[in-house]
Amino acid sequence: LVKQTLNNCSRLCSTEAMLKRLAALSxxxxxxxxxxRVLVVKPxxxxxxxxLTACASVPETTESEQxxxxxxxxxxxxxxxxxxxxxxxVQSLPGQQSQSPVVRRLMASAQRSRxxxxxxxxxxxxxxxxxxxxxxxxxxxxxxxxxxxxxxxQQAVQLAAKxxxxxxxxxxxxxxxxxxxxxxxxxxxxxxxAQTYRDxx
Amino acid sequence: MPAIKYWLLRVGIIVFIxxxxxxxxxxxxxxxxxxxxxxxxPAHVYTRPMELYIGQEFDLDLIESxxxxxxxxxxxxxxxxxxxxxxxxxxxxxxxEFHFWDGLRGQxxxxxxxxxxxxxxxxxxxxxxxxxxxxxxxxxxRLFGSASxxxxxxxxxxxxxxxxxxxxxxxxxxxxxxxxxxxxxNPVGIARAMLRNIKAGRVVQGGSTLTQQLVKNYxxxxxxxxRRKFVxxxxxxxxxxxxxxxxxxQAYLNEVYLSQxxxxxxxxxxxxxxxxxxxxxxxxDLADLAxxxxxxxxxxxxxxxRHPKRALKRRDLVLQTMLNESLIDEQQFTNAxxxxxxxxxxxxxxxxxxxxxxxxxVRNNLQDDYKQDDLxxxxxxxxxxxxxxIQQTLEQTVAAELQTVEASKGIKPGTLQVAAxxxxxxNGEVAAMLGDRKxxxxxxxxxxxxxxxxxxLLKPFVYLAALESPEEYSLATPIPxxxxxxxxxxxxxxxxxxxxxxxxxxxxxxxxxxxSYNLATVQxxxxxxxxxxxxxxxxxxxxxxxxxLPSVLLGAVPMTVMDVAQIYLTLASxxxxxxxxxxxxxxxxxxxxxxxxxxxLEQVVQPEFNVLINYALQEVVRNGTANNVLRGFKYxxxxxxxxxxxxxxxxxxxxxxxxxxxxxxxxxxDDNQSTGLTxxxxxxKLWARTMQQMPLTRLELSYGEDVITKKVAYSENPEEQDxxxxxxxxxxxxxxPLENMPCDSRIEYDQGHDEQKHFEPNPKPKKKKKSxxxxxxx
Numbered sequence: 020l021v022k023q024t025l026n027n028c029s030r031l032c033s034t035e036a037m038l039k040r041l042a043a044l045s046x047x048x049x050x051x052x053x054x055x056r057v058l059v060v061k062p063x064x065x066x067x068x069x070x071l072t073a074c075a076s077v078p079e080t081t082e083s084e085q086x087x088x089x090x091x092x093x094x095x096x097x098x099x100x101x102x103x104x105x106x107x108x109v110q111s112l113p114g115q116q117s118q119s120p121v122v123r124r125l126m127a128s129a130q131r132s133r134x135x136x137x138x139x140x141x142x143x144x145x146x147x148x149x150x151x152x153x154x155x156x157x158x159x160x161x162x163x164x165x166x167x168x169x170x171x172x173q174q175a176v177q178l179a180a181k182x183x184x185x186x187x188x189x190x191x192x193x194x195x196x197x198x199x200x201x202x203x204x205x206x207x208x209x210x211x212x213a214q215t216y217r218d219x220x
Numbered sequence: 221m222p223a224i225k226y227w228l229l230r231v232g233i234i235v236f237i238x239x240x241x242x243x244x245x246x247x248x249x250x251x252x253x254x255x256x257x258x259x260x261x262p263a264h265v266y267t268r269p270m271e272l273y274i275g276q277e278f279d280l281d282l283i284e285s286x287x288x289x290x291x292x293x294x295x296x297x298x299x300x301x302x303x304x305x306x307x308x309x310x311x312x313x314x315x316x317e318f319h320f321w322d323g324l325r326g327q328x329x330x331x332x333x334x335x336x337x338x339x340x341x342x343x344x345x346x347x348x349x350x351x352x353x354x355x356x357x358x359x360x361x362r363l364f365g366s367a368s369x370x371x372x373x374x375x376x377x378x379x380x381x382x383x384x385x386x387x388x389x390x391x392x393x394x395x396x397x398x399x400x401x402x403x404x405x406n407p408v409g410i411a412r413a414m415l416r417n418i419k420a421g422r423v424v425q426g427g428s429t430l431t432q433q434l435v436k437n438y439x440x441x442x443x444x445x446x447r448r449k450f451v452x453x454x455x456x457x458x459x460x461x462x463x464x465x466x467x468x469x470q471a472y473l474n475e476v477y478l479s480q481x482x483x484x485x486x487x488x489x490x491x492x493x494x495x496x497x498x499x500x501x502x503x504x505d506l507a508d509l510a511x512x513x514x515x516x517x518x519x520x521x522x523x524x525x526r527h528p529k530r531a532l533k534r535r536d537l538v539l540q541t542m543l544n545e546s547l548i549d550e551q552q553f554t555n556a557x558x559x560x561x562x563x564x565x566x567x568x569x570x571x572x573x574x575x576x577x578x579x580x581x582v583r584n585n586l587q588d589d590y591k592q593d594d595l596x597x598x599x600x601x602x603x604x605x606x607x608x609x610i611q612q613t614l615e616q617t618v619a620a621e622l623q624t625v626e627a628s629k630g631i632k633p634g635t636l637q638v639a640a641x642x643x644x645x646x647n648g649e650v651a652a653m654l655g656d657r658k659x660x661x662x663x664x665x666x667x668x669x670x671x672x673x674x675x676x677l678l679k680p681f682v683y684l685a686a687l688e689s690p691e692e693y694s695l696a697t698p699i700p701x702x703x704x705x706x707x708x709x710x711x712x713x714x715x716x717x718x719x720x721x722x723x724x725x726x727x728x729x730x731x732x733x734x735x736s737y738n739l740a741t742v743q744x745x746x747x748x749x750x751x752x753x754x755x756x757x758x759x760x761x762x763x764x765x766x767x768x769l770p771s772v773l774l775g776a777v778p779m780t781v782m783d784v785a786q787i788y789l790t791l792a793s794x795x796x797x798x799x800x801x802x803x804x805x806x807x808x809x810x811x812x813x814x815x816x817x818x819x820x821l822e823q824v825v826q827p828e829f830n831v832l833i834n835y836a837l838q839e840v841v842r843n844g845t846a847n848n849v850l851r852g853f854k855y856x857x858x859x860x861x862x863x864x865x866x867x868x869x870x871x872x873x874x875x876x877x878x879x880x881x882x883x884x885x886x887x888x889x890d891d892n893q894s895t896g897l898t899x900x901x902x903x904x905k906l907w908a909r910t911m912q913q914m915p916l917t918r919l920e921l922s923y924g925e926d927v928i929t930k931k932v933a934y935s936e937n938p939e940e941q942d943x944x945x946x947x948x949x950x951x952x953x954x955x956x957p958l959e960n961m962p963c964d965s966r967i968e969y970d971q972g973h974d975e976q977k978h979f980e981p982n983p984k985p986k987k988k989k990k991s992x993x994x995x996x997x998x
Contacts, residue, residue, distance in 0.1 A: 082447075089947050089948045089949075090378065090835075090838070090842075090858075090948075091842075091856055092842050092850050092853075092856040092858075092859070093842070093850075094843065094850045094851055095851075098856070099850070099853060099854070099855055099856035100854075100855055101855060101856055101918065102855040102856070102857060102916070102917070103855075104630075104916055119274070119275050120273075120274045120275065120355045121273035121274050121275060121276075121355045121356045123355075124354075124355035124356060125355075125356070139813075139818075140322060142818055142819075143321075143322050143816070143818075144821055145269075146647070146818065149646060149647065149819070150271070150644075150646070150647070151271065151273060153644075153645075153646030153647070153880065154646075154879075154920075174820060174821070175821055177796070177820075177821040177823055178819075178821060180796065180823045181651070181821055181823070182794075182795055184794045184795070184796075184823075184827045184922070184924075185794070185922065187922060210732070212508060
């Protein structure tokens with residue numbers, strides 16, 4: 020029911036009104052902008068409820084009265100709605116386990132392979148998970164770690180960089196990746212490159 | 221007299237030695253054939269497996285198309301392997317055993333429950349009523365071809381113990397009743413056949429044993445001469461001397477020619493079963509097996525698709541013979557003969573599903589790592605990246621849309637050619653490919669071979685090269701769209717022109733790209749230098765060398781669709797260069813992993829610059845030259861793309877991407893004549909229709925710490941610098957001190973903390989007012 024209403028909601032309410040209301044509400048609750056981002060990109064139940072609240076209290080504005088936002092597509096004077104997929108596939112906050120069940124499952128299986136030293140099997144599981152959630156920064160980071168264990172320094176560095184490009188505000192993950200990159204550059208015999216990442220830590 | 225005797229003896233000895241030598245020669249020959257062909261398996265090539273997992277959007281049509289293509293049949297009860305059942309909110313599948321690259325998955329019954337249009341539960345159903353919940357399950361991939369370019373033959377190796385007994389019974393009953401007792405030939409049978417042939421005055425009957433037929437198959441000759449027959453008989457006897465009955469029977473079952481699908485010869489019963497029924501041999505009924513045993517005698521004469529009545533009669537004859545031999549009982553006979561020819565409607569579809577363009581690409585991929593002979597003979601298991609659902613979409617859409625374009629532009633039907641590729645942006649896997657407007661055409665593959673100038677497709681890299689100097693350029697930097705003359709040593713001056721022949725004054729960098737202004741691009745490109753632009757093009761993934769002339773700025777570089785895809789893939793995947801690939805893994809014939817083509821990346825564009833170019837390419841679609849592609853999309857996927865048109869409308873290009881797929885399309889003519897199409901009126905239309913039918917995700921731009929959203933004032937009329945309009949643009953912090961922003965004094969900084977990283981749409985509606993672009997073009 021919640022999901023269905025949510026779908027209806029996203030169709031009825033204009034998105035920016037929703038975002039704005041959501042921002043206001045979440046700012047009241049936690050007063051940090053970081054929370055706002057987390058809630059927008061990963062609506063757990065609380066976010067869903069916030070959406071509903073926002074939906075109920077904001078009168079619908081007809082889109083024709085509104086100038087199209089600069090980054091939205093317009094066809095025949097109508098702003099195209101955003102695809103209504105729940106965006107579950109973004110980074111998690113440090114200490115929070117909010118991966119989707121399938122990704123959690125594949126990560127656990129990758130972990131088992133890592134424990135057994137089956138690096139290629141672990142990489143295979145992580146790549147399979149990445150096909151499902153290609154923008155999950157944690158998965159890229161774990162793949163970087165597998166390549167590091169395999170002494171594939173070059174790919175370890177690149178995958179860590181990819182992880183960071185998607186990590187958003189997940190500082191823990193970003194620092195982990197920097198640490199890995201520093202060690203990988205050391206292993207490659209590039210101490211000065213390593214130092215640039217160590218300095219960031 | 222003794223002289224004559226002596227003479228005869230000499231001749232006799234010579235003839236005898238000659239005979240011996242001949243037999244020895246035949247012996248070597250037939251053993252080589254048998255040993256070679258016993259394992260002469262071309263590689264097996266599979267599509268990607270469809271993955272089904274919890275939380276996934278449930279698309280029944282998609283799943284059913286996949287299941288049908290795999291030969292699954294919908295039934296009332298889940299009582300047979302290779303079937304599925306449907307209920308209100310669940311689909312249950314009795315899955316076949318399959319060897320994935322990461323291990324064997326046995327037969328299993330799996331149930332997927334659906335709630336709110338998403339998969340919310342997956343269970344393995346076991347016989348003991350134990351149910352195990354799992355998170356993800358995959359359908360087996362579809363075998364779609366062999367990597368055997370020379371022979372155009374297909375084979376699936378069958379072990380004798382995997383062959384249903386009724387098939388063996390039927391074959392022996394109808395073809396060679398003495399198979400287990402004769403020594404390769406059946407003298408009685410031959411005598412009977414010879415008698416008939418002498419009566420008829422020509423060869424009308426073979427009287428061949430299965431062994432002889434096998435020999436005949438090896439030499440792929442159907443000529444029936446006495447000389448041929450003689451050699452065949454000797455070879456059959458030799459075969460029997462060297463090999464057991466079981467070995468010979470297994471070879472026969474794998475070798476025999478059973479049908480022709482286009483230019484592919486269907487050899488062996490395993491493949492024939494896939495071809496005629498779309499199912500493995502083990503799942504066939506008695507009636508189906510009897511038909512296969514029957515058509516064996518005359519594959520084209522008894523072709524069940526062309527001559528259904530004849531084939532049915534033949535099948536019933538086989539069944540009758542089996543009944544007479546007490547191999548089946550009366551009940552089985554009655555049931556089987558009551559059945560129609562169960563040729564599944566997918567059989568005719570199964571044949572041409574060989575994706576020749578993609579196959580060609582896979583072959584190129586593998587030729588770097590394997591010898592041609594290994595590809596032909598080692599029976600490699602090749603797991604590819606092809607997504608048959610997207611391939612189908614691409615094929616159907618291109619066929620339909622190309623006709624529409626031809627009709628609407630008054631182009632002679634059938635004259636346009638096309639090449640296209642669809643690639644996953646996260647890992648560079650090719651999902652679909654088309655190298656000809658006829659998908660089944662296996663000749664010239666334009667997608668990987670046709671090199672054509674790309675026109676404006678290279679412009680983004682000119683602008684990228686500029687934006688990588690954030691102290692000098694931002695998306696808001698005014699670029700003069702003014703006539704320019706480029707002098708080159710040894711060649712006449714170059715005076716490029718805009719598409720509309722006009723000059724547009726100072727335009728913002730983002731608009732110069734979005735509206736594909738040639739003059740602004742050349743002005744900018746000459747300022748940063750052709751070598752810098754050329755370096756950028758190489759850095760993002762173009763490997764062929766090209767002459768670094770100023771005309772590079774306007775795309776005078778011949779590229780294939782794959783080349784274009786490679787450089788755009790870098791933009792589509794956050795600035796990481798990712799090799800395009802068609803293969804995930806290769807296993808040996810006994811499933812030992814040989815190679816895994818794992819994800820490989822190289823960061824070649826820093827994310828903060830990449831995000832700016834992506835924003836500009838989204839502007840191409842939102843407000844620029846590719847605006848027409850949006851019509852027909854239900855949702856805003858944040859699409860980014862670029863049109864390309866070459867001189868005299870010879871080539872029509874479009875390259876563009878959503879969050880998950882990059883698609884590149886070229887439309888043109890093989891004779892390089894004008895098509896009259898721009899990138900927007902040709903390739904972009906095909907691109908849009910294809911993307912509209914694909915499962916897309918939105919291209920979300922993740923602005924890092926270095927990017928802020930800034931309201932930029934600009935002028936309605938660039939000549940007057942009235943600064944009456946404003947818009948928000950992502951600007952790098954490093955670009956903020958830029959002196960050359962338009963209407964600099966009116967810049968308003970957005971200091972809201974949450975907006976520094978998040979590019980939020982403008983919330984306050986302005987007074988209803990036609991935008992600058994709409995006034996000009998609206």
